Amino acid sequence: MTDTWYILGAGAMGTLTAHEFSRAHVQSCLLHHGSQTELRFLQCADDEHTLSAQPLTNLDQAEIKRLLVTTKAGQLAAALRGADTYLHPDAVIVTTANGLGMEAALAPLLGSRRLVRAVSTAAAFRQGGHQVTAVTAGETAVGDGQDRPAPWFLDGLQHVRGWRWSPDIGDRIHRKFAINCAINGLTASLGCRNGELLNGPGAESLAQLVAETEPVLRALGLWKDHLSLQAEVERVCRLTADNQSSMLQDILAQRPTEMDYLNGELLRRGRATGFELARNQQLVRAVRALELKAQ
Numbered sequence: 099m100t101d102t103w104y105i106l107g108a109g110a111m112g113t114l115t116a117h118e119f120s121r122a123h124v125q126s127c128l129l130h131h132g133s134q135t136e137l138r139f140l141q142c143a144d145d146e147h148t149l150s151a152q153p154l155t156n157l158d159q160a161e162i163k164r165l166l167v168t169t170k171a172g173q174l175a176a177a178l179r180g181a182d183t184y185l186h187p188d189a190v191i192v193t194t195a196n197g198l199g200m201e202a203a204l205a206p207l208l209g210s211r212r213l214v215r216a217v218s219t220a221a222a223f224r225q226g227g228h229q230v231t232a233v234t235a236g237e238t239a240v241g242d243g244q245d246r247p248a249p250w251f252l253d254g255l256q257h258v259r260g261w262r263w264s265p266d267i268g269d270r271i272h273r274k275f276a277i278n279c280a281i282n283g284l285t286a287s288l289g290c291r292n293g294e295l296l297n298g299p300g301a302e303s304l305a306q307l308v309a310e311t312e313p314v315l316r317a318l319g320l321w322k323d324h325l326s327l328q329a330e331v332e333r334v335c336r337l338t339a340d341n342q343s344s345m346l347q348d349i350l351a352q353r354p355t356e357m358d359y360l361n362g363e364l365l366r367r368g369r370a371t372g373f374e375l376a377r378n379q380q381l382v383r384a385v386r387a388l389e390l391k392a393q
């Protein structure tokens with residue numbers, strides 16, 4: 099029998115993933131950080147599914163051998179701290195969290211274990227506390243830097259729809275980071291859908307932000323594509339024209355954003371290599387101001 103995957107963080111991604119695991123007959127258990135068993139309602143096209151989310155604290159000591167953390171980047175440390183008692187010393191820990199710059203804070207919490215990254219094109223959003231709408235299950239790339247899939251991937255995750263092993267996970271993380279740095283903060287600060295960055299004032303702001311950002315990303319080895327970042331971002335905006343970025347959704351729902359792990363981290367890395375990024379700094383300040391206003 100294979101080990102159960104414990105999915106910690108019963109928000110949009112956690113609820114969708116628990117459903118996808120169940121569809122693929124991969125044994126899993128959705129966990130949250132409250133004290134009572136709760137329900138999550140997932141809307142997928144015309145079907146509604148009800149899932150149960152268990153309190154993490156119901157588990158036995160060292161019970162978790164496979165953990166998928168589906169919290170936001172800024173919540174990872176607290177989630178791992180909360181899970182510490184329940185983690186087996188050899189547990190595999192994977193996260194779907196986006197962004198860069200969380201590694202240093204997490205290292206003491208991981209001990210000898212590594213944090214494996216999953217990069218997903220899934221799209222799901224929360225409406226109210228426990229209601230989740232799935233737009234697409236998307237594709238999820240998982241990797242630990244090795245060419246060959248790890249045994250823990252082969253005995254479970256490979257059966258889940260759209261989940262693939264990726265030998266180049268680092269490049270995927272960087273690519274998503276670059277695109278998110280261009281789209282997320284800007285749509286959140288302008289309060290617009292992704293498609294609105296293709297015309298008018300939105301397009302102008304996007305062009306200025308990308309012109310400042312791309313050279314730094316290239317210098318830092320975070321954008322290696324032969325295509326310009328501008329062309330790729332425009333492609334993504336066209337494909338997702340009607341979508342609200344996750345950061346805009348967070349601002350509208352008065353939740354903390356992942357700005358610190360996107361443009362905030364870019365500013366830190368840029369400064370360390372001698373780049374001053376005025377437009378990125380302005381954007382980070384604008385999004386922080388919106389977060390503060392919402393508190």
Ligand SMILES: NC(=O)c1ccc[n+]([C@@H]2O[C@H](COP(=O)([O-])OP(=O)(O)OC[C@H]3O[C@@H](n4cnc5c(N)ncnc54)[C@H](OP(=O)(O)O)[C@@H]3O)[C@@H](O)[C@H]2O)c1
Pocket residue numbers: 106107108109110111112130131168169170171173176177178180194195196218219220221222223224344353356
């Ligand atoms: N949603 C997507 O379609 C999607 C797609 C690809 C990647 N991602 C990435 O996946 C991550 C999660 O995104 P999301 O949209 O699912 O966010 P979300 O809906 O805000 O879900 C995060 C969940 O984590 C919970 N949480 C917060 N602190 C916790 C803790 N200390 N211990 C346990 N649980 C905790 C939250 O609970 P409370 O609200 O009760 O605090 C919430 O249920 C993000 O990094 C996002 O960028 C999301």
